[in-house]
Amino acid sequence: MAKARNTEKAAKPNVFMRIGLFIKQIIDELRKVVTPTSKELFGWSLAVFIFVLFLMALVTGMDFGLGELMLKLFG
Structure with missing residues (x-):
């Protein structure tokens, strides 16, 4: 049971790896942007x-x- 927890923890990337992946995905998406004429x-x-x-x-x-309309209704 303890080994299962360790493998789950090892499979989950740390905060800095997730931030790096996020920035990489942003850059990949920005490369797809087409500048209008x-x-x-x-x-x-x-x-x-x-x-x-x-x-x-x-x-x-x-x-x-x-x-x-309000002036006519309420005077």
Whole structure:
């Protein structure tokens, strides 16, 4: 029974080995990243900018509309 515990402990890597493995996996994943072209970067940036403007307009409209509704209901 005592030998089984020792083999379990030996099979489990220590903290520093796990941190090293984690960093190695991060580096491996970063090697897979593809840098966008300037055209793609501009297109996605424009899409995000338009989406944010749309959400700002939506929230502003809801804020104004609900504010007016509350003024009419409660006076």
